[in-house]
Amino acid sequence: MRRRTAHFGRATDVRALLLGEAPYGGSPQRDVYAALAGRYPELLTGERDQLLLACGGSREWAAVVTSVWHAVSDRLGRQNRYADDWLAIRLHTAWQEMARLLDQRRTIEQELELYDGEDDDLGALRDRVCFHSSAFGNEEAIAALQRVVWYHAKTYGPGEERLLHAGVGASMSEGQTWRVGTCLPGGPPYDVVGTWAEIGADALRGLTPKPKAATTLPSHVQAIVEARKTVVEDGPSLMVLASTEHLPGTAKNGDKPGSSSSSTPRAEWAPFAGRRWPLARVRDLAAARAELVAEFPYAEGIIDAVLRDLAGRPHVYVRPVLLVGPPGSGKTRLARRIAEVLGLGVQVYSASGSSDASFLSTSRQWATGRASIPLQLLKRLQSASGLIILDEIDKVGTGTTNGSLLDGILPLLTDDARRFFDSYVESPVDLSGVSYIATANDVAGLKRSHPALCDRFRILAIPGPRREDLPVLLRGVMQEIRSERGLDEHWLPDLDGEEAEIVEVHFQEGGSVRLVRRLVETVLASREHLAVRN
Numbered sequence: 459m460r461r462r463t464a465h466f467g468r469a470t471d472v473r474a475l476l477l478g479e480a481p482y483g484g485s486p487q488r489d490v491y492a493a494l495a496g497r498y499p500e501l502l503t504g505e506r507d508q509l510l511l512a513c514g515g516s517r518e519w520a521a522v523v524t525s526v527w528h529a530v531s532d533r534l535g536r537q538n539r540y541a542d543d544w545l546a547i548r549l550h551t552a553w554q555e556m557a558r559l560l561d562q563r564r565t566i567e568q569e570l571e572l573y574d575g576e577d578d579d580l581g582a583l584r585d586r587v588c589f590h591s592s593a594f595g596n597e598e599a600i601a602a603l604q605r606v607v608w609y610h611a612k613t614y615g616p617g618e619e620r621l622l623h624a625g626v627g628a629s630m631s632e633g634q635t636w637r638v639g640t641c642l643p644g645g646p647p648y649d650v651v652g653t654w655a656e657i658g659a660d661a662l663r664g665l666t667p668k669p670k671a672a673t674t675l676p677s678h679v680q681a682i683v684e685a686r687k688t689v690v691e692d693g694p695s696l697m698v699l700a701s702t703e704h705l706p707g708t709a710k711n712g713d714k715p716g717s718s719s720s721s722t723p724r725a726e727w728a729p730f731a732g733r734r735w736p737l738a739r740v741r742d743l744a745a746a747r748a749e750l751v752a753e754f755p756y757a758e759g760i761i762d763a764v765l766r767d768l769a770g771r772p773h774v775y776v777r778p779v780l781l782v783g784p785p786g787s788g789k790t791r792l793a794r795r796i797a798e799v800l801g802l803g804v805q806v807y808s809a810s811g812s813s814d815a816s817f818l819s820t821s822r823q824w825a826t827g828r829a830s831i832p833l834q835l836l837k838r839l840q841s842a843s844g845l846i847i848l849d850e851i852d853k854v855g856t857g858t859t860n861g862s863l864l865d866g867i868l869p870l871l872t873d874d875a876r877r878f879f880d881s882y883v884e885s886p887v888d889l890s891g892v893s894y895i896a897t898a899n900d901v902a903g904l905k906r907s908h909p910a911l912c913d914r915f916r917i918l919a920i921p922g923p924r925r926e927d928l929p930v931l932l933r934g935v936m937q938e939i940r941s942e943r944g945l946d947e948h949w950l951p952d953l954d955g956e957e958a959e960i961v962e963v964h965f966q967e968g969g970s971v972r973l974v975r976r977l978v979e980t981v982l983a984s985r986e987h988l989a990v991r992n
Contacts, residue, residue: 469493472585473610476651477620486590487533487545493586494527501527518559526552526587546594547874553591553599556584592650596873597890600650604628607651620655627658694773695734696842698833699887702731723822727829727883730837737773737891738801738843746799753934754792756923763918764796774800774843776893778871780851780912782901783920786970789897790849792920797845802893805835809896810850815861818870819882829882832870832892842891852898864908870894871914928965928974932958935971935978950982957981 469482469492481489495502500509501524513520529548560581585606591599604625611625705724743765750761760781767777776796781789790806797804807817819830828834835844854863869878875889896915898904905912923931932953940950953961961977 468496469586472582472589472606475586475589476607476610476624477618478652481590486549486593487530490526490549490586490590491530491534493583494523494530497583498523498527516559518555522552522555522559523583525555526583546591546596546877549587549594550591550596550599550873553584553587556587557602560584589651593648595648595876597876598873600648603650607654619659620651623656623658623662624651624654625658626661627654627656630657630661694737694739696737696888696891697732697734698836698842698889698891699727699731699883699885701885702728702883704884723883727837730840735836735840735842738841740768740771740774741801743768749799750792750795753795753930754788755930756921756927757788757792760792760918760920761796763916768800773891774802774893775891776800776802776845776895778894778896778915780896780898780901780915780917781920782898782917784922784970785899786972787920787922788971789920790847791971793845793847793895793897796895797847797893800845802843802845803835803839803841804845804847805831806847806849807831808850809848809863810853812854812863815863815866817863818861818866819880821881822884827882830878830880830887830889832889833880833883833887836889836892842888843893844891845893845895848894848896850898851896852900852904864904864911867894868910868914871911923971923974925962925965928962929958931971931974932961932978935975938975939978939982953978953981957985 469489470479475481475489482492483489498509498512500506500512506520509523510517510520513523526549529545529552533545588599588602588606592603607621607628608625611621614621702724705727706722747761747765750765751758754761760779764776764779768774779793781793783789794804794806816828817831819833820827829837832844832846835846836842848867851864869875870889870892871894873890875892877886878889879885880887901912901917936950936952940946943950960981961974964977965974
């Protein structure tokens with residue numbers, strides 16, 4: 459029997475990690491490496507057949523183990539500043555796959571009445587990776603870590619009160635991952651369990667729990683945190699951009715004598731960096747629904763699908779949605795109104811004909827450069843929340859010489875948005891507060907050319923307006939025209955009965971909102987012509 463010993467030591471037990479003991483080797487990659495080497499020495503020797511046997515004959519499980527092994531081994535050999543970001547992404551992906559396999563196996567064993575409620579190596583490694591993923595600030599892993607804490611808290615003994623406190627604190631912080639702190643680039647990892655333990659201990663003593671800021675930070679980040687006193691204390695917030703210390707120029711004066719540019723990148727972004735910016739709070743969803751349905755009665759199903767996800771959330775985030783419908787069906791207008799009613803700043807980005815990836819930022823190595831569109835939007839809004847409408851996404855150019863918009867936005871539609879590297883500010887930025895709604899006339903081509911993109915969007919078909927929706931459409935169109943012309947109802951009243959009948963005669967069931975607008979403008983032109991004659 460071959461001895462199962464780790465390559466350089468025994469990994470810290472998961473329960474010990476929850477109790478505050480440091481991971482083996484002082485890092486997640488060394489801890490997971492030691493855990494895998496101790497349980498699967500076949501990884502060291504490269505014996506694939508033996509590894510498959512050690513994984514119970516499951517090729518899927520063997521593939522996951524191998525994937526995690528490569529991830530941590532690769533991190534041990536890389537020391538650049540992006541290595542942790544890459545490790546966090548790969549650990550999170552592996553953790554999701556482990557959770558899926560475990561749920562699948564439990565279902566099968568429960569059907570066969572074999573499941574005894576105990577987790578084996580699969581569950582233990584899943585919990586370990588969940589712990590380390592949460593330390594990187596992954597919100598999904600933080601939420602799942604609550605179950606792991608309570609599992610161990612049920613059997614806490616003398617000297618292990620931290621587990622009980624952490625369980626209580628986790629329950630109090632459920633759905634509020636912003637309370638754990640902020641994981642800054644180059645700074646220490648989240649101490650999620652420790653923060654929960656403090657919140658739980660204060661609660662059990664009858665004190666009001668208060669999140670505490672991290673104390674061990676890189677010097678330049680600590681200086682910014684101390685200098686900026688505009689931290690949002692009364693609600694969820696995010697630090698989108700941590701620092702501009704690495705950028706050329708000065709924060710006080712960006713002017714360069716003899717330069718064609720009036721400011722430096724550092725001067726441009728210093729006022730936005732180093733601060734926590736507020737996330738838009740979730741408002742009265744019932745009132746929001748009533749307002750939107752009153753304007754778009756034919757899109758009630760879409761409105762419900764979008765608002766349903768916001769129930770119980772501390773801040774507004776719309777899961778990526780792709781609205782599909784014929785030209786003129788009101789897709790862009792609906793997307794804009796969803797943002798406005800939910801209190802989100804909005805920007806419409808015309809994807810039609812886009813032939814590069816400049817949406818994602820351009821490097822300063824070129825003659826001109828700019829930050830990514832999402833980061834520019836947040837800077838303009840002075841907020842961590844916003845919504846971008848990717849209009850006519852099915853008409854994007856097919857050239858890829860300078861990148862592709864459709865390929866480039868993939869990470870922004872996942873948790874990777876938390877650590878998106880903006881090449882203009884040359885730093886990871888947290889764009890997880892930005893929501894996306896795309897529009898398209900048809901998705902058949904997208905499904906063939908970019909299946910991964912379609913997989914990340916919820917594809918919702920928007921129906922055309924019905925005849926009974928015409929009065930609502932007419933009121934909405936008239937309000938838009940009054941707003942554009944700077945007039946009120948006294949100077950530009952709604953259509954009267956005869957005028958509305960003229961529009962209705964030419965209206966077709968499931969027709970275009972754009973056609974309704976043209977009909978209304980024609981009626982108004984006739985009204986104004988007759989008014990001049992009279």
